[in-house]
Amino acid sequence: MNRxxxxxxxxxxxPFSLIGSEPSAFGAGNLNNPKPYGLTSSEEVLLxxxxxxxxxxxxxxxxxxxVDSLRERIDGLQSIIxxxxxxxxxxxxxxxxxxxxxxxxxxxxxxYEKRLSEVSSNNSQSIEKIKIVISELSLLIDTINVSYVTKxxxxxxxxxxxxxxxxxxxxxxxxxxxxxxxxxxxISSAEIAKKAKAFYNKKYYNDAIEHYSYLIEKxxxxxxxxxxxxxxxxxxxxxxxxxxxxxxxxxxYSKASYMPTLMLHTAVSMEKSGDKNNxxxxxxxxxxxxxxxxxxxxxxxxIGLMK
Numbered sequence: 001m002n003r004x005x006x007x008x009x010x011x012x013x014x015p016f017s018l019i020g021s022e023p024s025a026f027g028a029g030n031l032n033n034p035k036p037y038g039l040t041s042s043e044e045v046l047l048x049x050x051x052x053x054x055x056x057x058x059x060x061x062x063x064x065x066x067v068d069s070l071r072e073r074i075d076g077l078q079s080i081i082x083x084x085x086x087x088x089x090x091x092x093x094x095x096x097x098x099x100x101x102x103x104x105x106x107x108x109x110x111x112y113e114k115r116l117s118e119v120s121s122n123n124s125q126s127i128e129k130i131k132i133v134i135s136e137l138s139l140l141i142d143t144i145n146v147s148y149v150t151k152x153x154x155x156x157x158x159x160x161x162x163x164x165x166x167x168x169x170x171x172x173x174x175x176x177x178x179x180x181x182x183x184x185x186x187i188s189s190a191e192i193a194k195k196a197k198a199f200y201n202k203k204y205y206n207d208a209i210e211h212y213s214y215l216i217e218k219x220x221x222x223x224x225x226x227x228x229x230x231x232x233x234x235x236x237x238x239x240x241x242x243x244x245x246x247x248x249x250x251x252x253y254s255k256a257s258y259m260p261t262l263m264l265h266t267a268v269s270m271e272k273s274g275d276k277n278n279x280x281x282x283x284x285x286x287x288x289x290x291x292x293x294x295x296x297x298x299x300x301x302x303i304g305l306m307k
Contacts, residue, residue, distance in 0.1 A: 166241070182214075189220035196228070205232040223253035227262055239269035260286060260295035267299065276306060 184192055196211030209232055212225040230245030246266045250259070267282035283299040290296050 184211075184214050189215060189218055193220065193225075196225075200228060200232065205236065208232060223249045223256060224258075226252065227256070227258055230262070231265065234265045234269060237272070239272045242266075242269045243273070260290045260293045263289075264295040264299055268302065271302070271306070280306065 192211050193215055196208050196215065199205075199208035199211060209229055212229050215225045216222050216229075226245045226249035230242045230249060233239075233242035233245060243266055246262050246269070249256070250262060256262075263282055263286040267279045267286065270276075270282060271279035280303060283303050286293075286299045287296045
C-alpha cells in the first residue's frame with residue numbers, strides 16, 4: 001500500500017479513536033472544535049498528531065499531484081521520444097534509400113561514361129574514314145580540274161557549234177537555191193561585192209549579208225566575205241555568230257589587212273560572251289603581232305579595264 005492510501009486510512013479512523021474520550025462541558029476537550037480548549041496533555045498530543053497528519057495528508061496530496069504531473073510530463077516525453085524514434089527510423093530508411101540511389105546513379109554514371117567512350121571511339125573511326133573519303137575526293141577533284149571545261153567555255157563552244165550549223169544551213173540553202181533562178185543571175189561577182197560594200201557602208205546589213213552570203217556561195221573572196229558578215233554580226237551584238245565568221249575568215253586567209261580589226265573584235269566578242277580568259281589571250285596576241293597598230297592600243301585599254 002502506498003503512502004497516500006495509508007494516510008487517507010488513518011484520517012478516516014481518527015474520529016473513531018476519539019469517540020472513547022468523553023468531552024468536557026461546554027465543548028472542552030473537543031478535538032473537532034476549530035479552536036479546542038481545556039485539553040488534557042493526552043488530548044494535546046492527539047491534537048498535535050492530528051495536525052501533523054493533516055499536514056502529511058496535504059503534503060502527500062501535493063506530492064501525488066506532482067507525481068501525476070510528472071507522470072503526464074513523462075508520458076508527453078515518452079510520446080516525443082517515440083516520435084523522435086519513429087523519425088529517426090524514417091531518417092535511417094531515407095538515408096538507406098539515398099545511399100542506394102547514389103549507388104544506382106554512380107552505376108548509371110559509369111555506364112554513361114562507358115557508352116560515351118564507345119561513342120567517342122566510333123566517332124574517331126568515322127572521322128578517319130571521312131578523312132580517307134575526303135582524300136579520295138580531293139584526288140578526284142584534282143583530276144576533274146585538269147580536264148574541266150568552264151560553263152562559259154562550254155557555252156562558247158555550244159554557240160560556236162550553233163553558229164556553224166546555222167552557217168552550214170544557210171550555205172546549203174543558198175546552194176539549193178542556186179540551181180533555181182536568182183536575182184544575182186547575170187551580175188558579176190565583182191559587181192555583187194561592190195554592192196555588198198555599199199550596203200554595208202549605209203548599214204543596210206540585211207542586204208549586205210545577203211550579197212556577201214552569195215559571194216561565199218560562189219567562193220568569191222570568201223575570207224573577206226566571212227569577215228564582213230562577222231563585222232555586221234559584231235555590230236548587231238550577235239557575238240557568238242561574229243566569232244564563228246571571224247574564225248572562218250582567219251582560217252581562209254590569216255595575212256589579210258583587216259586581221260588586226262578581226263582579232264580585236266574577236267577578243268571583244270569573247271569578253272562580251274563571258275570567255276574572258278580567251279579574250280585576254282587574243283588581246284595579248286594582237287598586241288604581240290601588231291604592236292604598232294591602233295587596234296593594239298585599244299587592246300591594251302581593254303586589258304586594263306579587265307583588271
